Amino acid sequence: MNHEHDHQTQQHNHEHSHDYGHDHQLPCKDILTNLNAYIDGELDNALCRDIETHIKSCPNCRIVVNTLKKTIQLYQMDGQETTLPDEARHRLMTRLDLDDYVAKE
Amino acid sequence: MNENINQQEISLEALQRKDKAAFAQLVAQNSDHIYRLALKMLGNPQDAEDILQETFIKAFNNIDGFEGRSKVSTWLYRIAVNESLSLLRKRKDNLTSIDASFETDDGDILPRQIIDWCCLPERELISDEARHYITEAIDTLSDANRATFLLRDVEGLSTREAAKVLDISESAVKVRLMRARMQLRESLTDFFANKLAKESA
Numbered sequence: 001m002n003h004e005h006d007h008q009t010q011q012h013n014h015e016h017s018h019d020y021g022h023d024h025q026l027p028c029k030d031i032l033t034n035l036n037a038y039i040d041g042e043l044d045n046a047l048c049r050d051i052e053t054h055i056k057s058c059p060n061c062r063i064v065v066n067t068l069k070k071t072i073q074l075y076q077m078d079g080q081e082t083t084l085p086d087e088a089r090h091r092l093m094t095r096l097d098l099d100d101y102v103a104k105e
Numbered sequence: 106m107n108e109n110i111n112q113q114e115i116s117l118e119a120l121q122r123k124d125k126a127a128f129a130q131l132v133a134q135n136s137d138h139i140y141r142l143a144l145k146m147l148g149n150p151q152d153a154e155d156i157l158q159e160t161f162i163k164a165f166n167n168i169d170g171f172e173g174r175s176k177v178s179t180w181l182y183r184i185a186v187n188e189s190l191s192l193l194r195k196r197k198d199n200l201t202s203i204d205a206s207f208e209t210d211d212g213d214i215l216p217r218q219i220i221d222w223c224c225l226p227e228r229e230l231i232s233d234e235a236r237h238y239i240t241e242a243i244d245t246l247s248d249a250n251r252a253t254f255l256l257r258d259v260e261g262l263s264t265r266e267a268a269k270v271l272d273i274s275e276s277a278v279k280v281r282l283m284r285a286r287m288q289l290r291e292s293l294t295d296f297f298a299n300k301l302a303k304e305s306a
Contacts, residue, residue, distance in 0.1 A: 077231070
């Protein structure tokens with residue numbers, strides 16, 4: 001992989017930057033506009049299909065979509081591993097005068 | 106993630122007559138979520154614990170005024186977010202030299218780096234170093250965008266629920282979420298691109 005090339009901006013990195021979108025049904029900027037909704041599964045089927053067709057033939061958009069999904073996934077994994085420590089839970093129940101209910105949790 | 110979808114319904118009537126068992130159930134079902142949100146907002150376990158306690162004390166004291174137009178968990182998130190933002194404002198007031206332009210993540214959302222680091226081995230993506238970086242990267246978001254990202258992507262709230270918690274429009278939630286996600290993607294790309302370069306060297 002050529003990292004020097006990869007570090008350039010999307011516009012300069014894209015082989016077809018001057019005819020952005022001409023070789024796809026949707027232009028790349030439309031992918032960005034709908035990226036959140038696409039990742040969240042909130043797009044209608046037709047637009048979803050158009051985006052999938054686009055990213056199959058556009059490596060840059062595919063990388064943005066995949067790394068964005070991975071970014072979210074890594075934060076979700078990090079979140080799942082974060083729980084309230086037992087000592088802090090006990091202090092909370094004491095502060096709320098709910099000590100009697102600790103064992104019932 | 107949104108485990109609270111499957112949570113057992115707690116009677117609002119029981120909470121409003123200050124039934125301790127009902128309140129203990131409310132705490133049991135929501136304390137992990139509130140603590141996690143506060144910890145990721147503030148980056149400090151002691152502050153997160155303080156916010157957790159304040160959230161439930163306020164909930165207990167103000168439950169009479171809760172009209173049940175949203176889920177109780179949404180209301181708790183709202184208290185916790187407001188408490189966290191208030192503490193962050195106090196911290197910033199104490200840092201008189203801080204520049205107002207410090208929060209610069211409200212720019213455009215165009216991807217800056219196109220590097221496919223998804224192919225890195227799992228051990229690189231979840232190494233201790235990577236997890237430390239992931240934790241620190243979220244602190245570079247503005248407070249507003251960080252709260253939005255945490256509510257939507259980590260806590261699993263819907264756009265509508267997040268809008269209620271933050272008291273902003275659904276379209277504002279979408280804009281903030283997009284900025285947060287794209288900024289975090291760039292931050293993680295900074296980090297993982299280096300790992301990728303070392304892997305292929």
